Amino acid sequence: MPSLADVVDLLHAWYPPGTADAWDAVGLVAGHPTADVGRVMFAVDPTIEVAREAVEWGADLLVVHHPLFLRPVSSVAATTPKGRTLHALTQGGCALLAAHTNADQAVSGVSESLALALGLTDLAPIRPAPAAPLDKVVTFVPAADADVVRAALQEAGAGRIGDYDAASFTVTGEGRFRPLDGADPAIGRVGRLEVVDEARIEVVAPRARRTAVVRALLAAHPYEEPAFDVLPLADPGLAPTGTGRIGTVEPTTLEGFAARVAAALPATAHGVRVAGDRDRPVRRVAVCGGAGDFLLDELAGSDVDAFVTSDLRHHRAGEFLEHGGPALVDVAHWAAEWTWLPVVEARLREATGDRVVTRVSTRCTDPWTFRP
Template identity: 40%
Template structure:
């Protein structure tokens, strides 16, 4: 099945919804058109000349990037300057660019979960909660003949999850009444005659991000021409989402040993750490990118060590005074998202029968050289 940019964007935003992004973050389609047909997708941390040249050579019509290509406001697009030349090259070769930044950091299975998994953290939760998802009760009235079909369709669309339990729902017997009017094509009964039907009232819980998909699945699986269903907003708190993760190590270790583990996990040639090398580390916070303003959150969470990038001299001194260790493997460790996003998109494409292939951009966009 031929695929366009819009379909890939819809899939990406069902995983990492824009609503999860930090305020004023520059996310979404930044270059190109949603209507373009594509056969290949490049996944990159940054959009550089080398990444774009690789995309053109490999026939990629879309680049999914973690770091937005347009982050600061553009006063002009000058094709005699580096940024303008890059935009011109993308447009001339019909390559679209989509940015999924802090929404992908926050999303379940996104950048910060990948970093936490690489470090071996368990029982993780957000370092700083920014959004608590709204929950809804979805109620539908279904004939017995299609009850199982409707249930499975709605559950497959992401409804029915309560904590570590899936497929959560409830059904009760009842009788539905309806009178098909002229021009109707009822599944049961005939126009002009009042009909009664033995039905099940099926209800389940659905989070905000799955609401549209669950309703779509319900309507597709239900046999009635007009489906009776309700959505009730609940007061119960849903899943918390936020930047960073904090979790526990399987067993205590020293700061030096944990720093070595981080170096290996992220494949970096060097890293910096702050603190006593013999300090015992049990609880760890991690945040991809630049995390100096989140040190206080790591302290509040009771972390023994905080792994993040772009740390400065004064933040290091403040951490020493506060008694928390810091490990700085650099900003570029977020490149862990490339292979993960490509693999996830390829699995979805295979399940949907899409004629599209995703690949992780091969080149490194690390701007620093280590001696």
């Protein structure tokens, strides 16, 4: 049986807390890292009803999308709503973990899960996340010492490209230099021009590892004064992670696409609201799990035919449509984000096998409960 720390490490590897927005509050909220985890439940909201469901089922860990403590509190007494939830979980031996904006942007995250649930293909982020900054490190080394220097660069963290490591480029040529008085050359003599068969080695390295990589290069290089370049690389903007998703669907009308949305999402009192011409052709679709009106300006001039999100406001929606933007499909916040739960559940089951039992809560925690 894995420990809580083991399960948290898996979830954080898929949805790194460092990618969450600065205002967010994600990660482990309650629980001892060494505790055994045999049952994990997934839900959107950490309400008291969800907490009781988790405890009654015997969950050792409750994973939620929305943080319990997004804003500071001065008390967690059981007389407060948040305190009641926390006490119910801790008294029942159930830990709590929140994955919020870090799960929104990730591969197999909230927006991607929503897009796949609606049948979108050829997915790309609406707003790609910036890739971690990279350097290219170039050095010139005697050919006989090239393997040693390459190994040192790799050990320091260079040469990783996607799912590949030990990646480098080498081309050979002639290096020329004349040691001057005071030099202690590894090759050649003071005052005499030297010509050496050299290898030009190029590697990519995380900018955060720049100092370590350069130190490793200097330590492994046989020359007293090695020649090297450190070149900052531009972000190509091809990150698979980021805010929202854009994709394609089989050609349909706005009315037909809205019906597909309604059928794909769990039922809520909110339902599906649509703004636009029923007969408008729909092929390109953008989605954003949760409240996505902050993306309206970016989508206004795009080739998107419809935008699916939640919590759209009256004036913003009206002005957006007046300026010829995509049709709007407004769905319940809870329903849109619930589509992520089966996805993360499947990832955890695949990673842990039969060591962990999982469950997705189907309890609707959308605050709107009925229409008269």
